[in-house]
Amino acid sequence: MAKKPNKLKARLPRGFVDRSSADIRATDAMIAKIREVYERYGFDPVETPAFEYTDCLGKFLPDTDRPNTGVFSVQDDDEQWMSLRYDLTAPLARHVSENINEIQLPYRTYRAGWVFRNEKPGPGRFRQFMQFDADTVGAPGVQSDAEMCMMMADAMEALGIPRGQYVIRVNNRKVLDGVMEAIGLGGEEHAERRLTVLRAIDKLDKFGSEDVKLLLGEGRWDGGEKGKGDFTKGAGLNTAQINGLMDAYLLHGVKQFAPGFDKENEGDLAGLGWVAPEVIADEEKFFDEAHAYNVGMKELQLIWQIVAACGYTEEQIKIDTSVVRGLEYYTGPVYEAELLFDVTNEKGEKVQFGSVGGGGRYDGLVKRFTGRDVPATGFSIGVSRLMTALKNLGKLGQDEVVAPVLVTVMDGDTEALGRYQKMVQEMRTAGIRAEMYQGNWKKFGNQLKYADRRDCPIAIIQGSDEREAGQLQLKDLIEGKRLSEEITDNVTWRESRPAQITIAEADLVATVQKLLAEQAEDRVKVSTSSADTSTKGDA
RNA sequence: GCAGACGUAGCUCAGUUGGUUAGAGCGUCGGAUUGUGGCUCCGAAGGUCGGUGGUUCGAACCCACUCGUCUGUACCA
Numbered sequence A: 001m002a003k004k005p006n007k008l009k010a011r012l013p014r015g016f017v018d019r020s021s022a023d024i025r026a027t028d029a030m031i032a033k034i035r036e037v038y039e040r041y042g043f044d045p046v047e048t049p050a051f052e053y054t055d056c057l058g059k060f061l062p063d064t065d066r067p068n069t070g071v072f073s074v075q076d077d078d079e080q081w082m083s084l085r086y087d088l089t090a091p092l093a094r095h096v097s098e099n100i101n102e103i104q105l106p107y108r109t110y111r112a113g114w115v116f117r118n119e120k121p122g123p124g125r126f127r128q129f130m131q132f133d134a135d136t137v138g139a140p141g142v143q144s145d146a147e148m149c150m151m152m153a154d155a156m157e158a159l160g161i162p163r164g165q166y167v168i169r170v171n172n173r174k175v176l177d178g179v180m181e182a183i184g185l186g187g188e189e190h191a192e193r194r195l196t197v198l199r200a201i202d203k204l205d206k207f208g209s210e211d212v213k214l215l216l217g218e219g220r221w222d223g224g225e226k227g228k229g230d231f232t233k234g235a236g237l238n239t240a241q242i243n244g245l246m247d248a249y250l251l252h253g254v255k256q257f258a259p260g261f262d263k264e265n266e267g268d269l270a271g272l273g274w275v276a277p278e279v280i281a282d283e284e285k286f287f288d289e290a291h292a293y294n295v296g297m298k299e300l301q302l303i304w305q306i307v308a309a310c311g312y313t314e315e316q317i318k319i320d321t322s323v324v325r326g327l328e329y330y331t332g333p334v335y336e337a338e339l340l341f342d343v344t345n346e347k348g349e350k351v352q353f354g355s356v357g358g359g360g361r362y363d364g365l366v367k368r369f370t371g372r373d374v375p376a377t378g379f380s381i382g383v384s385r386l387m388t389a390l391k392n393l394g395k396l397g398q399d400e401v402v403a404p405v406l407v408t409v410m411d412g413d414t415e416a417l418g419r420y421q422k423m424v425q426e427m428r429t430a431g432i433r434a435e436m437y438q439g440n441w442k443k444f445g446n447q448l449k450y451a452d453r454r455d456c457p458i459a460i461i462q463g464s465d466e467r468e469a470g471q472l473q474l475k476d477l478i479e480g481k482r483l484s485e486e487i488t489d490n491v492t493w494r495e496s497r498p499a500q501i502t503i504a505e506a507d508l509v510a511t512v513q514k515l516l517a518e519q520a521e522d523r524v525k526v527s528t529s530s531a532d533t534s535t536k537g538d539a
Numbered sequence B: 001g002c003a004g005a006c007g008u009a010g011c012u013c014a015g016u017u018g019g020u021u022a023g024a025g026c027g028u029c030g031g032a033u034u035g036u037g038g039c040u041c042c043g044a045a046g047g048u049c050g051g052u053g054g055u056u057c058g059a060a061c062c063c064a065c066u067c068g069u070c071u072g073u074a075c076c077a
Helices: A021-040 A054-058 A089-098 A142-158 A173-185 A188-202 A209-216 A239-257 A261-265 A292-309 A383-393 A414-429 A444-453 A464-469 A477-484 A490-496 A505-529
Strands: A051-053 A073-075 A081-084 A107-116 A128-137 A166-172 A219-221 A231-233 A317-319 A333-339 A355-361 A376-382 A405-407 A434-436 A458-461 A471-476 A500-504
Touching (some): A021 A107, A209 A219, A292 A317, A333 A376, A376 A383, A405 A444, A414 A434, A414 A505, A464 A471
Parallel strands (some): A166 A317, A405 A434
Antiparallel strands (some): A219 A231, A471 A500
16 A cells, blocks of 8 residues: 555534533523522523524624625525524524513513634634523613622622622713713714724723723833734724823723722712813813713613612622723613633643623613514523633532443343343433443443443342352442552452442342442542642643 | 644653664553452554655755644634
8 A cells, every 4th residue: 555545633612612421511500590590580581593583683783895704604594594503692682672562572582502703713712613692672660780790799609709800880871971962972983983092992901091091092102011912993082081081981980889888879860960171171171961871871870779689799690891891782771790810821820811791781682673662671691601611610520420320231142131231221220320331341341441441330230150049249439449449469459349339139239339339429528628729730 | 814833542741862573661452350449460453753845865954834722812793
């Protein structure tokens, strides 16, 4: 033969991952915890398919002129374009619109599902990932938004993220609109600059105020100094405008919601109002009540009052005027769940992680289909993303499923196989995970090696000797592993048959159950005594 | 998209100013041990040096392009 034939290379498309059994179980567990919270709040599940007609997903988008970037699209037989959904909100709007006459509004609903984005993957960021959404459709009041924030906070805690390690940050799109208008960015002609400003504001928690000032002004080099790395063109605001935004609004706006604020200023919109800097003429220093800024601030104040009345603290839910979220379709309050602990990658490097969930009010989304005003608000938890982070926190993989009990095969004839399989079935009937060895039975050592590597708790052995005596060998592999540390010589190790007992065939199920229960008790002891050291570094 | 770093065995990595046959550890497989996991010992398999082209008598090493990974950044419904 010449060279090796060109082997087909097995490879995964970038941005996609295979999920291990541990990942799947962890995801299932996370979803169950989140679902419990949503159900308790009175939300019901609904499911929509992964594909939608492209126009149903994209019609409301600001940039419909990029049909296949960002989304995966295919053309159907009848030449209609379909796309894989990129979030769960747009399909919900479609579902509600299509069934608007049957659905009782307000419609409170949740669903988990895979979504797809055709973009560059990052840490904890994939091209297929799972989101878990909850929405209230047909609810105009900010009490719905307040409820969403509380439900997000509850979900974070249900997932085992301690208070103080996450925060739900809340803002209002109307406030941002009002502020930008105030510094002279109102009107159609400044639409592009407004977007740039919003993007810059969104970076406040990531970069800090100095870099945000650069982005609001001339621009910023991502290498830290001129000429290094990539240059991001700024919004081109002048110093007064930048100071107006930064000093008067972003850095001080938050303080208005410090504890005690709402009591002192209740109902006092002028007092609530942000004092515009010198870029605004004197007579406009205070906005009137109808100004978007004040309407938005009033809504934020209501949200805060509701969540505070329910006992939530600023540690959990925080009004933060730098939250932006997506650029177009949100119309009012927006919120974002952020993790406050450091996330590291597999090399131990700290990595910019970003938010693990977010949402907001989208009053216009259903109207696109129905023409009717159907105000709605909702949020999404990035399950896949959150799972990457939780792995770091050591909150995952603690309740491992126990591997099956292995019945080894000593004789391969049909009659014997039937006997072994019957033992397995007896255990299964009793609710015990069990299996018969399915490999080459002639190499007995390999059977135990297999059991060892699979972390089987127990092996059952019956050769002709035991068979004749109506007995079984039952081997505690976990205890045996512990004993092996003290024996250095192989002959002794084999002959001593550590942690192995002989039992009557009839006692199989009862003995296995007893032993499994003892092993489970030991695991609890070990995990509780070493709970605080479970997040030690890489091995 | 832009910028930088990095691509050598399944994994983690060595590899001299460019010089003959590219190495180690771990893992895998086989044996010591055909009815007993771990340890130990012995042995073996495993490489288009990411790819293509170029410079050179000669390239894992130098150059160009390209693909991939990572990090930052941009975009993010």
